[in-house]
Amino acid sequence: MKKLLAILSIVPIIFLSGCWSSREINTMAIVIGIGIDKTESGYLVTVQVLNQKAIASKKPVDEPSVILYSEEGKNLEEIMRRFTTKTSSILYNAHLRIVVIGEDVAKDGIKDILDFFARGHEFRTDFFFVITKDTTANRVLSILTPFEGVPGMKMFDSLKNSEDTWASTKSIRIVELVNDILADGKNPVITGVEVTDEITDNKMATTSIDALKQTQVTNRTKYFGLGAFKKDKLVGWLDEDESKGYNYIIGNVKETVGYAEYGQKVKITYEVISAKSEIKADLVNGKPTMNVKIDIIANIGTVDGEFDVSKKENEKILSDIAEKKVKLICKKVLNKTQKDLKTDIFEFGEVIHREYPKVWEKIKDDWNNEFVNIPVKITVDVKINQLGQITKPFFIKEKE
Known part of the structure; x- marks a missing residue:
């Protein structure tokens, strides 16, 4: 019996000798x-x-x-x-x-x-x-x-x-x-x-x-x-702007900094703190079209020029010029990929596949040619969260 117990106690040790590799x-x-x-x-x-x-x-x-x-x-x-x-x-x-x-x-x-x-x-x-x-x-x-x-x-x-x-x-x-x-x-x-x-x-x-x-x-x-x-x-x-536009479209922007110009003498820098994107497909006369909705929350970083961000009438201007700038770089990358590179890097085809599977079955084999001509509507909404520690540049002179 003792011999049997001794053997049984040794056997597990054989299998616990470590990893062979x-x-x-x-x-x-x-x-x-x-x-x-x-x-x-x-x-x-x-x-x-x-x-x-x-x-x-x-x-x-x-x-x-x-x-x-x-x-x-x-x-x-x-x-x-x-x-x-x-x-x-x-x-x-x-x-x-x-x-x-x-x-x-x-x-x-x-x-x-x-x-x-x-x-x-x-x-x-x-x-x-x-x-x-x-x-x-x-x-x-x-x-x-x-x-x-x-x-x-x-x-x-x-x-x-x-x-x-x-x-x-x-x-x-x-x-x-x-x-x-x-x-x-x-x-x-x-x-x-x-x-x-x-x-x-x-x-x-x-x-x-x-x-x-x-x-x-x-x-x-x-x-x-x-x-x-x-x-x-x-x-x-x-390039850098086109890459940012791509990330805005696919919803891959967490934080960034951008700028927009108001007239020829004012430059506003924005600190983007949140950005979301939604891509949907629609059918117009049986043909797919794409809709991209981008929602951004941003703070004002710097104001270069005489522009008083504290004025009520300037709030909408801040949002409008930021929206136009983001829309511009998104259109820039869309034009590059559709007219020059001819490659769908935005997952538009996958969106059509999910939302209109029967339509996708008809166009998937020729998607590269379909992609270059597909209409894309881009909507950008920018909400200004904070105006910064100061609302008026130091160098703005008060009008008498």
């Missing part, structure tokens, strides 16, 4: 960013890996926070395996924050890339995709920003912050991106990133530690508008 942290290269560029034979992949020595040190070290590795190959799976020839550590992708896709790759199509990230068991679904504009993914990931810690983390945080407070960008994860490509009546957008050259006395960023100490020419990454896709291929770019 576990790894020691010092054997892993923690990947924060992945860049993908086009080559003649396939892809150039750049991985941005945490420099654990620099991160873990309690004392200042003369080393960057990340290490870069690059490798070429015909497909992504092959390339990721080849990295084992360059580092003794195994690439660990569970903490990936940003995937930077080269502009040339995006123009050719990103289905194969998405398939790789969707199938990989180590990849989570919470990282963001961006695409380069007039540069390469390798160069973007090579930019060091020492005062902001890990570059890939900085790109992740910056994208989310700019989406929340400026509204000319849009964060997108793999699930949403795949769904947008597969949908019949919608196409995706992905935020663009570029490299800018700035002259500064602060030595804010550069591509090497030695140069960081010497140069006053700064290379920095900066998000630039949105890349518009038709299915999985990049077809063109939206």
Whole structure:
């Protein structure tokens, strides 16, 4: 009996020996960013890996926070395996924050890339995709920003912050991106990133530690508008105003700042604190039309010029000029996508599909041609919430 009890007590230990796929942290290269560029034979992949020595040190070290590795190959799976020839550590992708896709790759199509990230068991679904504009993914990931810690983390945080407070960008994860490509009546957008050259006395960023100490020419990454896709291929770019217009239309504006002019001498800056959008479809003579209703709540930020916001008769003027400005940038992006890019990035097709499924069945196979001619009515309503700490600019002279 005692022997039987001893055996029974040992058996569970065999099955509690730990996770078979576990790894020691010092054997892993923690990947924060992945860049993908086009080559003649396939892809150039750049991985941005945490420099654990620099991160873990309690004392200042003369080393960057990340290490870069690059490798070429015909497909992504092959390339990721080849990295084992360059580092003794195994690439660990569970903490990936940003995937930077080269502009040339995006123009050719990103289905194969998405398939790789969707199938990989180590990849989570919470990282963001961006695409380069007039540069390469390798160069973007090579930019060091020492005062902001890990570059890939900085790109992740910056994208989310700019989406929340400026509204000319849009964060997108793999699930949403795949769904947008597969949908019949919608196409995706992905935020663009570029490299800018700035002259500064602060030595804010550069591509090497030695140069960081010497140069006053700064290379920095900066998000630039949105890349518009038709299915999985990049077809063109939206500038900053067009990108804001897009986000207003789809209801993706949380906060932002905008300005409107009254006459030639007065400029009003608005702080948008809330924005909502509703997109509906109607039928006119059996043909679909779109109605976009945008409701905005804003505070007055600054008043440049002689304009007394406290006067009752000026309240409506404030709302009217703001409404006209928002409507203008919304029409600008609609014109760009309908006449130039010819791609429905607003989900108009999906709205028609939901509200008039029988009509959608008739037009879905030719939706690209239908979209470019569909009438769109935009209505904007701006409510002014606060006029600011003062209601009258200091320099306005009282009339005698």
